[in-house]
């Protein structure tokens with residue numbers, strides 16, 4: 601048994617997912633400053649980028665992202681190779697495998713393109729760049745798709761964690777839906793404020 605398919609590998613995948621989940625809450629809440637206008641938004645990101653702790657967090661996020669993706673892919677390949685259909689693990693909540701992987705692939709592409717667009721080439725004027733980007737119909741559609749697939753992926757991930765912990769009560773599943781929905785609406789509010 602190799603690392604990615606071992607219990608340790610699964611644990612790291614969950615830790616990486618959880619770290620990203622925390623970051624996404626932080627990112628969505630900080631993006632809401634966008635509604636306060638250009639000056640507040642730019643000065644927030646200017647101050648944030650001056651903290652070395654923040655830069656270290658971004659490096660950790662990239663490492664955990666790679667770990668999460670590689671573990672997921674290796675586990676899927678190992679699962680596909682399992683002898684006989686009876687040995688194949690079914691996907692949680694009967695989500696068709698192809699749908700889950702298409703969503704994850706779109707999210708993967710979105711995160712890479714987004715980080716390149718807003719992190720690697722922007723060190724000032726975050727507000728103006730965001731407005732310019734989201735004013736292009738194609739980019740707006742791309743961001744909408746990214747935010748949508750993120751919410752679905754998060755709901756799937758949170759439900760998975762609950763299932764692993766043996767929590768099957770309906771109320772917890774409503775909680776997973778509510779968290780994903782709140783994040784979706786928060787990100788959507790930025791897209792809407794540029795368009796409307």
Ligand code: HEM
Pocket residue numbers: 624627631645648649658661711714715718719722726730743746747750787788790791
């Ligand atoms: C309305 C949608 C979004 C807008 C307007 C937006 C805006 C931004 C901005 C302005 C930055 C640059 C921050 C900096 O330089 O410090 C950034 C970075 C980043 N965003 Fe987003 N974002 C959006 C959605 C998302 C989503 C859905 C994800 C995750 C799936 C995400 C992940 C990241 C990551 C990983 C970074 C680089 C790390 C960082 O600087 O915080 N973003 N985003």
